Structure formats: C-alpha cells, structure tokens
Amino acid sequence: MQKREHNKLGGNVGGVSSAPPAKRGRPFGSVNSNAAAAVEIFAPSALLGPSFHVHTSFADQNNKKIVLALQSGLKSELTWALNTLTLLSFKEKDDMRRDSTPLAKIPGLLDALLQVIDDWRDIALPKDLVKKARIRTLGVNSSVTGFGNEYEALGSNGLRPGSSASEVTVHTSKSSPRHWWLDEDGLFSLDDEGRAERQQCAVSASNIIRNFSFMPENESIMAQHRHTLETVFQCIEDHVTEDDELVTNALETIVNLSPLLDLRIFSSSKPSYIKITEKRAVEGIMGMLGSSVKVWHCSAAELLGRLIINPDNEPFLLPFIPQIHKRLVDLMSIPALDAQAAAVGALYNLVEVNMDCRLKLASERWAIDRLLKVIKMPHPVPEICRKAAMILESLVSEPQNKGVLLAFENAFAEILFLDGRYSDTFARILYELTSRPNNKVAAAQGVWGM
Structure with a gap:
C-alpha cells in the first residue's frame, strides 16, 4: 500500500513518466517532460511579466490564428x-529590439481589435439610453430569415409558410411584440460579471493599439x-462616461499618431464605421483640454x-x-511643471504658424x-524656457502687439x-519694440539697438 502510494506521488523510480496533456492555448511540445513542467511551475514571476520577449516568428506563424481568435x-x-x-506589442522604453514585429500590418488585426472595443461600447450604456440600428445582412434575399423579418417580407396578410388564416387570427390576437425578435438584450442579457469581462477586454485591446502606435x-x-x-x-468624446484607462489609451494613441494625422480623413471616401466629423474631433480634444485630469489636459495640449x-x-482649429x-x-x-511644459509647447507651435x-x-x-514667470522661476527644463522666450519674440x-x-x-x-542664457532673445525683443521706424511710441534710434 505504501509502495503504491509512493508510486502515485513520486512516479516509478528509473522509469519514464507520461507527459501531462498540453494546456489550451499553448503550443504542443511545451510540456513534454516533467523537467519542463517543473521549470514552468517554479519559474520566477519576473519571467512572466510584460518584459518577456516573444520571438517574431510566433506572430508570423500564428497571425491568422490570432485574428480568428479575436x-x-x-x-x-x-x-x-x-x-x-x-x-x-510591449516594448521597454530603452529597448532597441530589432526584431519588433509591425503587428498592424497583419491583415485584419486592427479591425478585429477595434471590434472588441466596439462590442464593449455597444453595451456600455443601457439600451434605453442608446438605441442603435443593427443592419442584418444574413438572409437578406430570403423570405424567411429567422430574425423576424418574414412578417414584413410576406406582405400585408402576414401568412407564414404552412399557416392558415385562422392561425394568423390567433397570432395577431396575442400581445407579443415582434420587436422581441430584434432586441438582443432581451434574449442574451449580460450580467455584471459579463459586462466587467467585456470592459477588461476592451481596455486590453486599447492598450495593445496604444502599443502599436x-x-x-x-x-x-x-x-x-x-x-x-x-x-x-469617440472614446475621447465620451470621456465623462467611458472607462478612464480606455480614454487614456485612446488619447495617447492619437497623440502618437498626430504628426501624420490629417483631419480631412473624416470627410474622405474611405469607409466609415462611426460618424465622426472634423468638428466633432476637435470638440472632443477641447473637452479633454478642459478636463481636470492632469494627464488628459496635458496630452490634449500636446495634441493640439x-x-x-x-x-x-x-481651418478646423481656427x-x-x-x-x-x-x-x-x-x-x-x-504649479504642475508638466502642465506648464505642455502649454508652452502648444503655444510655441500655435504662434509660429x-x-x-x-x-x-x-x-x-x-x-x-x-x-x-516660466522664464524667471525658471522651469527645470531649459527647452521650455527657451520656447517661452521664442513665443514672446x-x-x-x-506691429499690432507692440503697444501691449x-x-x-x-x-x-x-x-x-540677469539671465545670460536668454539675453540674445530679449535683446532682439527690445530692439523690435523700440527701434522700428513704424513704431509711434519710441524714436527711430532705439535705446536697445544692436
């Protein structure tokens, strides 16, 4: 009895034990031996973190599988x-990996990730507050589709295949709304746990898209x-009701893409999924700029x-x-230094163009x-002080500003x-103020001539 229990717990001495079955989601061969299983069990937690590197060949071999899974x-x-x-998609700040995979080039991956976010946004608000039309394309050419459209397709008499007039009379006398056929919430309602899981998936998808950017x-x-x-x-526009992390990821994504962003894309001929116009996009950014959250208004200032x-x-920003x-x-x-830096950086670009x-x-x-005040404090980043001086210049x-x-x-x-670092800039400012011939306040020969 003791020997049997010993064999059950520790295995046969000198024998080869059977390999445990491969777990779902892992490639076959990853658990071929007890040694591999022991390494997996006792591996330090640091190896399982986001700094763990995955070879790029994995994405090449499993790109279709990833898209289909999403x-x-x-x-x-x-x-x-x-x-x-x-x-x-994760990459350390100072990580200069040459094997980083351009995951956005995998066919259908971006749309599949965005669909995860769209699925959450469809149920984020109660159905009685947001009622969106769902376009049914399955069986659109059939008289009986299974989605309740057969009542409209069969004409005014409402006869179904194999039914008689008496059956129709009995059916119409019942108080059963036909909208139940189209209302998915009545049939497939999500509880709190299901909604929380959908929300976590949407946040994770937004984080991946942010990493892509x-x-x-x-x-x-x-x-x-x-x-x-x-x-x-749209996530930025709904920042009041949307998940904070989802909004932050969306804002950081658009900030990373802003050097190449052309707002005219919202009026282009490309297929549109959400009716966003150029004006709505700028209004969404303005809403983030007026937010009390420091990360949001700093990012919005940098984006503008x-x-x-x-x-x-x-033309859309003017x-x-x-x-x-x-x-x-x-x-x-x-008093926040990063808010001052974001504001000065945005103003520097605005006044230059x-x-x-x-x-x-x-x-x-x-x-x-x-x-x-930014220059006199001074700001700990010299570049911010230099930009503030350049704004004044x-x-x-x-000419209209000289009086002010x-x-x-x-x-x-x-x-x-007092400050030799910006003396050249302020010498030019004083020269412009006092030595120009069209200045009615000061004489032509300025005191601060260069």
Whole structure:
C-alpha cells in the first residue's frame, strides 16, 4: 500500500513518466517532460511579466490564428489572443529590439481589435439610453430569415409558410411584440460579471493599439486607418462616461499618431464605421483640454500643438483658437511643471504658424505675465524656457502687439541683464519694440539697438 502510494506521488523510480496533456492555448511540445513542467511551475514571476520577449516568428506563424481568435468572441480564445498581443506589442522604453514585429500590418488585426472595443461600447450604456440600428445582412434575399423579418417580407396578410388564416387570427390576437425578435438584450442579457469581462477586454485591446502606435512601422498605417481614428476619437468624446484607462489609451494613441494625422480623413471616401466629423474631433480634444485630469489636459495640449503644424488641419482649429489660448494660459498658472511644459509647447507651435494666434495670444489677459514667470522661476527644463522666450519674440514681430508689449519693457530688460542664457532673445525683443521706424511710441534710434 505504501509502495503504491509512493508510486502515485513520486512516479516509478528509473522509469519514464507520461507527459501531462498540453494546456489550451499553448503550443504542443511545451510540456513534454516533467523537467519542463517543473521549470514552468517554479519559474520566477519576473519571467512572466510584460518584459518577456516573444520571438517574431510566433506572430508570423500564428497571425491568422490570432485574428480568428479575436473575431470568435469566445472568452478563452479572446483572452489568449489579447495576452499574446500584449506580449508581442510591449516594448521597454530603452529597448532597441530589432526584431519588433509591425503587428498592424497583419491583415485584419486592427479591425478585429477595434471590434472588441466596439462590442464593449455597444453595451456600455443601457439600451434605453442608446438605441442603435443593427443592419442584418444574413438572409437578406430570403423570405424567411429567422430574425423576424418574414412578417414584413410576406406582405400585408402576414401568412407564414404552412399557416392558415385562422392561425394568423390567433397570432395577431396575442400581445407579443415582434420587436422581441430584434432586441438582443432581451434574449442574451449580460450580467455584471459579463459586462466587467467585456470592459477588461476592451481596455486590453486599447492598450495593445496604444502599443502599436509607439512603433514607427505602424504610424503611417494607423494614421490612415479611419476605423482606428473614429474609435479613439469617440472614446475621447465620451470621456465623462467611458472607462478612464480606455480614454487614456485612446488619447495617447492619437497623440502618437498626430504628426501624420490629417483631419480631412473624416470627410474622405474611405469607409466609415462611426460618424465622426472634423468638428466633432476637435470638440472632443477641447473637452479633454478642459478636463481636470492632469494627464488628459496635458496630452490634449500636446495634441493640439502637433495638429496645428499640418496646414490642412488649420481651418478646423481656427474657430477654437480663442478657447485654446485661454485654456493654455490657465494651464501655465498651474504649479504642475508638466502642465506648464505642455502649454508652452502648444503655444510655441500655435504662434509660429498663424498670425491670428499671435494677435489673440498677446491680447489674452495674464498671458505675458505667465510666460515671463516660466522664464524667471525658471522651469527645470531649459527647452521650455527657451520656447517661452521664442513665443514672446514671435508676439513682438506683429506691429499690432507692440503697444501691449511695451508695458513689459522693464521686465524684458531685467531678464536681459540677469539671465545670460536668454539675453540674445530679449535683446532682439527690445530692439523690435523700440527701434522700428513704424513704431509711434519710441524714436527711430532705439535705446536697445544692436
């Protein structure tokens, strides 16, 4: 008896024990021996983290399997695909891997991931608040489809195949709404646990898409993928009711793609999944800019600064310039250094590319004071101080702004003599203020001539 129990627990001495069956979602051969199983059981937890590297050949060999698993909607398949893509798409900040796989080039992968997010957004709000029409294409040419359309297809008498007039009379007398055929919530309702799982899958999919956007190989493809842009902008637009992590991932994705983003894609001939216009996209960014969450308004400021560089985006941003200036000036007054850096960086790009931006910023209350405060503090990042000084130099280049900026002549002179790092910039500012012939306030021979 003891020997039998010993063999059951420890196996036959000197014999070869049978290999345990391969687990679902793992390649066959990964558990061929007890040694492999022991290594798997006693492996340190650090090896299972996101820094674990997966060879790129895995994605090449299993790309169709990953896409089909995402499209299946099955919990086990979906979990395996999301975990695999998280490992494949993750990259350390200082990791210069040459074997990084451009996962966005796998056919159908982006749309499959976006479908996971769309499935969650379809059930995120109660059905009585959001009622969207579902287009049925299965059996559209058949008289009986199985989705309740046979009542409309068979004509006004409502006769079904094999039914008589008496049956129709009995059927119409019942108070059974035919909309039950089309209302999926009544048949396949999700409990709280199911909704939480759908939400986790959507957040995981958004995190993978965010990781894609950091890869240079994927930027151009994702920036021209209308479904991706519509989904992330819709998440940004609904930031009040949407999951915070999902909104953050969407915002970081669009910030990474912003250098290549052209807002005219929302009015292009590419197929549209969500009706997002250029105006709605900018309004969504403005909503994030006005948010009290530091990560959101800092990212929104950086996004606006990058979008304005593209001349094609300028017509869509100009109507919001007064609101943008006011909010960015408010951000410069926040003690948070990253908020000040984001605001100064956005203002630097705005005033460089557009004359109206320079005129409206100079007339913005407290704008000059807060730019000078960033330089005098000084900000720990010298580049931010340099950009603040360059903003002032851009403002003084407009003749209409000189009357406003002459009130700060003493402050400019103080920085000129006390801070040698920006003395050249403020010398040019004072020269522009006092030595131009068209200046009616100062004489032609300025005190600050160079």
